[in-house]
Amino acid sequence: MSTAIADRAPASGPESIQTFTVTVIIRRFLPGIDLEPRWEDFDVEMLPTDRVLDALHKIKWEQDGSLTFRRSCAHGICGSDAMRINGRNRLACKTLIKDLDISKPIYIEAIKGLPLEKDLVVDMEPFFDSFREVQPFLIANSKPKEGKERVQSPEDRARFDDTTKCILCAACTSSCPIFWTDGQYFGPAAIVNAHRFIFDSRDESNVRLDILDDKEGVWRCRTTFNCTEACPRGIQVTQAIAEVKQAILRGKP
């Protein structure tokens, strides 16, 4: 006897029991072995409700252990697995197979604009450097009442809610054509994180406006909206950048 609550994996509907074969074509790069990245095909049995991350795991676990990608939470919250799936930046763990056109192969490659390390892994340091450079922490000299919170109205709290959702996945920055051609550009993610503090009523600093009023700052943005489309958290990235531009021109709100 087993004490399992339910022995079978629950199915959300009868149709989900059907598996089918998908072809996944991955841009591989093994340092020390490949001189240039190359495309490699894999056929995998999948359920419609599986995620692209499940497909990558199936390949790694059943076919080729050397396939390399980052992942952790598997539900869109840690920001590890942004990659280009059929030419669009997405999180592999938040992209369901059934939402892609499975009559055609699924193309997967690393995000662009950051140095390629291995397969789907890029060097994230330049990305985090830009984030750290905008001084992404609360700067306030006034002291809250001893042992008490700073007061903030629900409206003031709502003002920057959208940009607090960022998981630093780099989907936005690595979808930006300006960033592809100029790696010095701060990029949308850093600006989003600056926005989160510029519009926080508790923050008292203007330093981020100075930092972003730079030739590599907000003025490089050409409002192509790639970032907003890429953001897996649904953040209005382009709007946040526009608001930071306004704040530079008119002063902090």
Next chain:
Amino acid sequence: MPTESDSTVVDGVHYHQFDVVIVGAGGAGMRAAIEAGPKVKTAVISKLYPTRSHTGAAQGGMAAALANVEEDSWEWHTFDTVKGGDYLVDQDAAEILAKEAIEAVIDLENMGLPFNRTPDGKIDQRRFGGHTAEHGKSPVRRACYAADRTGHMILQTLYQNCVKFGINFFNEYYVLDLVMTPVTASDGTTSDKPSGVVAYDLATGEIHVFQAKAVIFATGGFGKIYKTTSNAHTLTGDGVGIIWRKGLPLEDMEFFQFHPTGLAGLGILLSEAARGEGAILRNSEGERFMERYAPTIKDLAPRDIVARCMATEIREGRGGGPNKDYVYLDITHLDPAVIDAKLPDITEFARTYLGVEPYTEPVPVLPTAHYAMGGIPTNVNAEVLSDNTTVVPGLYAAGECACVSVHGSNRLGTNSLLDINVFGKRAGNNAAAYALTVDMPPLPPNAADWVINLVESARASNGTERLSAIRKELQDSMDRNAQVFRTDETLNEVTRVIENLRERYKNIGVQDKGKRFNTDLLEAIELGFLLDLAEVVVYSALSRKESRGGHFREDYPTRDDANYLVHTMAYLTGDAHSADAGDHIRLDTKPVVITNYQPMERKY
């Protein structure tokens, strides 16, 4: 980023020196870093980028009796924690947790955390399971929260403050061993003292030794011993496993929490905050079944109770769906505006992963392995213990990897985000203070040898067993035999499975032979930790012939205070690879600290 001048290279191994080394950059590790960093030379070593840590997945809230929205007191919070843990909680520790909660929340707010606010601008609070006013009379609003991404905001805020303080991070470094140096005391006795850790750098495949005066373990949980879990792929219990392999004890490992509301089939969590905001659990007949089991607080009963009630409904044929194998979480009666403001992320999970629209349809849910109550035993100063009372000088642990024990046999929701902040802060402070009083301990000769051997033998392994197959069999068997319900028979069954898998593990093949970003090799090493820990969990569970909190034995369905009101202490005594667990695990007990609250029957 760390400066290279900090390190020297001898025979291809990098050597660094820090006063305090923190292993893990989740909530507990970074909260410790914020205390230690400004005082002494500190490094944080993490196998993930800090903001990828699983603290970021926490949704519902962090408990503190701020009394911002209704009357509350830390004493009530202490009582709830003790009762919620089915009286296996050390009551002195629970009192510290509840008292220091208030400062912990205020610290985070002052650091910048964007809590939701009340109309008058204070931190808003909401209800959560097991948190009550006046010792169980009615649910109380005690959970401080930021929508349903409280953990995300804690993780971000702590990382932001680490950036502010210029903390040294070594990201994507896997710590694989704790270095101990034999020291002879003035009375001639020798004992082992921690002198650092050894880490594997994912990017380069090189080995780094971090020599340190004090080491803090903050490596999180090990939910990946189960198949259905809310835990991340990376939560493989490495830190707990390292301590175990050093011969140091692990406490209360049989107590694992199964959270009632995981998305059916996936395990992805839907926070208890949903029920805090009014969601209702229903069976296939649409009945609000929790009314029958816990008439006072109904759906807000503690997790172990709700998970068992759900399982009972399913077993008695009142489950939903084609296979009658889940129940429903119903929020269709809530105002969509409230859902959007307070539960946006979890409703999106239901839409994305199950294709269910929570505004109008109830969501299929099942219990999911969620939280390790047990772990590395510490005292209230976050100092690691080598037996029931002896402190290992210079070694600390905090967060989910530690067992203080503030959660006893069942953790209350919102008490873990609290735990990581309160005991993370204590660990950071105490480790820094300790480091200021001692000299750098010498490293033993060949400090890195064990890890070099572990890594090279994993890389060289060309066996026929797939590590994914072994892991899957472990996880399937743990779900089947050591989940919400357990019996002697099922635990013996999974014992045999683990024994067999440990044999097969010796014959695995690692396909990736490269040095750079070799995640194949690391998954093999992580699987080794999972197998070790699953064995301890099951062995401890077999010996506890009673039901308490998260550990429910169908063959011993009642709590037995006369024989089991004690913590379990497990020690690795022999060859970890001998087949029979009994040959290498010794169990002992440790008294529970009882101050104000005598054990009572747990009714809600």
